[in-house]
Amino acid sequence: MSEPTTTMTRRERLRAETTREITAIALTQLAEDGPGAISLRGIAREMGMTPRAIYSYFATRDELITALTGDIATDLADTVEAARDAVPAADTGGRLLAWALATRAWALANPQGFRLLYGDPVPGYQPPEDGPVERAARRICGGLTRLAADAWPPAGRHQPAGVSWSDFPPAFFTGLQDDGGAEIPPASAALALRVWGRMHGLVTLEIHGHLAAVVHDPAALYRTDMLDLIGSLGLTPPD
Numbered sequence: 001m002s003e004p005t006t007t008m009t010r011r012e013r014l015r016a017e018t019t020r021e022i023t024a025i026a027l028t029q030l031a032e033d034g035p036g037a038i039s040l041r042g043i044a045r046e047m048g049m050t051p052r053a054i055y056s057y058f059a060t061r062d063e064l065i066t067a068l069t070g071d072i073a074t075d076l077a078d079t080v081e082a083a084r085d086a087v088p089a090a091d092t093g094g095r096l097l098a099w100a101l102a103t104r105a106w107a108l109a110n111p112q113g114f115r116l117l118y119g120d121p122v123p124g125y126q127p128p129e130d131g132p133v134e135r136a137a138r139r140i141c142g143g144l145t146r147l148a149a150d151a152w153p154p155a156g157r158h159q160p161a162g163v164s165w166s167d168f169p170p171a172f173f174t175g176l177q178d179d180g181g182a183e184i185p186p187a188s189a190a191l192a193l194r195v196w197g198r199m200h201g202l203v204t205l206e207i208h209g210h211l212a213a214v215v216h217d218p219a220a221l222y223r224t225d226m227l228d229l230i231g232s233l234g235l236t237p238p239d
Helices: 010-033 040-047 061-085 092-109 111-118 132-150 154-158 170-178 186-207 218-232
Strands: none
Touching (some): 092 186, 132 170
16 A cells, blocks of 8 residues: 655645745855854845744744754765765775765855855854754764775775774764764774865865866866875775
8 A cells, every 4th residue: 555645735835935945045145244144134134024924934043053054964964875875885985986076066066055064153053962963964974984994904004003982072982883883993983084184175175266266177186186095095996
């Protein structure tokens, strides 16, 4: 027997559309004037709503930012996981490259979202513990750490000796344990941070407009750097 189809009511559709419009304007505020410019009252003015009406969607500015960053972070996590999983599990180099290229493509398609997640923090905003952003961040961090662990032990030849879990904040290790990654060696977690830095370095420069004046083809530069990274880990770079 097929599952019953759930149909949104007209009221629910209108609420969803208004919510999307609110978050879209918040991203525009971010892009034009920085993270501190996100304002429920400003959004209400632009939409022709009363402050009281917009507060029925988001009770506070922080609630709006939590919803906005949660959706953005979850979309990024979904994107990089899908790219990784499209490559056979035995091809660690290919999976790393797919993850990296998906990160760059997502960032170029969502520059405001990338800056919100990895740029300057929103003044006065403290994300809730175990909220949607933290859960998505654990997926991204844990997924990349597992890829680094899959490259172990050959990739560890340039790692410093004596790395232990005491070198990391307790919450990082707890998060890996909660996600089933307790078997990952601490040195491979340190390696994952280096890999993350390489993956995000050129993307961050490109998103902030620093590459256009110095290179004609940022995509080729990025791919070459990622292939170099993969080769340095002792993995076979994809063709």
